[in-house]
Amino acid sequence: MKYILITILIPLFLFASSSSGDVDKGHTYFRYIINPMIKIKGDKFTILHTKEEWKKLFSNDAQEFKIKYSYLSDDFKTFLLSPKFENIASDIRAFLIYYAKDSDIKAQCGD
Numbered sequence: 151m152k153y154i155l156i157t158i159l160i161p162l163f164l165f166a167s168s169s170s171g172d173v174d175k176g177h178t179y180f181r182y183i184i185n186p187m188i189k190i191k192g193d194k195f196t197i198l199h200t201k202e203e204w205k206k207l208f209s210n211d212a213q214e215f216k217i218k219y220s221y222l223s224d225d226f227k228t229f230l231l232s233p234k235f236e237n238i239a240s241d242i243r244a245f246l247i248y249y250a251k252d253s254d255i256k257a258q259c260g261d
Contacts, residue, residue: 176245179238187226188219191259196249204250208243211236 180192187193199207207215212235220227230237231244 164165171242172192172243173241173244173248175238176241176243179241180245183229183238184226187229188222190222190241193249194243196253196257197244197251199250200250200252201247201250203204204243204246208239208246212239 180195185191192199207218212230216230220230247253249255
């Protein structure tokens with residue numbers, strides 16, 4: 151019985167951790183995909199909002215984020231509506247929350 155329970159719980163924990171996003175992946179995506187489109191470095195962009203504000207912007211499939219930041223460039227607006235953004239949104243969200251304005255950790259990378 152114990153082995154069956156473990157077999158069921160391990161995939162659930164792996165799925166839960168993967169859906170929350172990865173800060174390092176989010177940084178990489180921001181640096182190489184988003185930064186060239188919007189011309190704002192990650193350390194400046196992350197501090198535009200608090201953790202709670204970023205969470206709110208990314209709730210409901212990031213609709214508020216898309217509305218608020220689609221004006222930055224036409225390329226970025228197109229990207230926000232693409233399936234590629236949907237695939238990396240959780241990592242971008244994790245990156246933005248991790249280095250938010252009210253975070254104890256400040257981005258030093260300048261990317």
